[in-house]
Each structure stands twice: as C-alpha cells, then as structure tokens.
Amino acid sequence: MAREPGSKLRVAAVGDLHCREDQHGRFRLFVRQVNAAADVLLLCGDLTDRGLAEEVRTLVEELSELRIPCAAVLGNHDLENGQEKLLCAELARVGVHCLSGDHYVFEKVLGVAGIKGFGGGYGNATLQAFGETQTKAFVQESVSESLKLEAALGQLETTKKVVIMHYAPVRATTEGENPEVRPFLGTSRLASPVDRYGADAIFHGHSHHGTLRGATDKGVPVYNVAMPLLKRHDPERRFVVVEI
C-alpha cells in the first residue's frame, strides 16, 4: 500500500548492540518491539563486540525475525578483526543495508546517509593536521569520513533525510563522559556536511555514557542511541523512535 504523501515515518534507531557469539535470544524481544513500533530500523555501529564472524552470525539469527527494512553502519568494535566485508555480507543475508559513504532510500521518501565517522574533538579544540605524520593520518581519517558523508548527502533527493554514524558529531551528546576521552568519541567535522546539506536528524552511538539529545550548530537534532545509554534511561525499551 502506498504511503500517504506527507505522512510521518516511524524511524527506530539504536547502536552499540555489542553482540557476542553466545548471546542467542538476547535481542528477540528488541526485534519484536521494533517490528511493532517502527517502519524502518537504523543501526548505528558496534553491532558486534569484536567484529568476529561468529558474533555477526548470532546477530543475523536474531535479525532474521525483523519485518521492517534496516540500514546500518559499522563501528570501531566491528573493525577490530578487519572482517568488515564479511560482516556486511552476513548482514545483507537478512536484508540489512550496510552503509559507508553511501545511502539507502526507504519507500522513495526517506533517504538514509551513513558513515562510521571518527574522533578528533570539537569546535575550536578540533585536532588539526599539523606536525607529525601520525597526527596527520589521524586527522585524515575524520576528514575522509566527513567527505564520504558529504558525497552521500549530495546524492540524496528525498524529501526526508536522516544521517546515521557511529561516532558523535556534536560535543553535546558526549556530555557525561570522562572529559579526557571526549575528543576520541567523535568530531564536529562530521556535523559540517549535515549542516551544509540539511537533514531531519542524525543518529549515532559510541558514547555509552553520554547524553541522549543534542543539535548541530544549524539546529539539526542529534540522537545518541547507544544501547547501554538507552537502557539506563528505560530498561524496557532499547531503541528510540522518531517520527519524521
């Protein structure tokens, strides 16, 4: 059935599932709740704990019960064993679209742009590419991720647009974390393309001890959907649903 033009979509989002091999059944209730509560599910990285094939297979088994479309990005934990291609191939078996600088369009109305992101700090304390080669390489990773997001957003022509990433694009949603680790949890370089192209919302994870809501400089709402954080706020519901 075609969706009414202008009608709202229920977008569910969560990150940091950190699925381990032996956790069969851990996400059964979550999947059932998401099926009932949302039109589309967005997964914001750290889907597995160590990026292992056995872990993603356990997760895929759980997600096989999903009855709504799903797009995902990987997180730093998913990259731990260098098996990101295998992880995405396994997720694709149950219809999960893995994004890394590309996009997914849901029912021709909602465009989802996705990147992993990276760290580097915020505002005038953002790490600059100066000095050591290693510092430049670190900064380059966040610049590359930002450029990938810009490319993905540039291709989106849908009326509704959301962005998913693993790292935090604004300082506000890392509030509550140890101040010394905050520059490693994300960077405002990731928010710049969103403010340039516009979006209805950004969803991210990675900051398990951060804050639920923030906004970019231009006012795009930012949701920290790290599952451990959501769980502390409401043990019964481990995802957010935003109407867009």
Ligand SMILES: [Fe+2]
């Ligand atoms: Fe995590």
Ligand SMILES: [Fe+2]
């Ligand atoms: Fe992470």
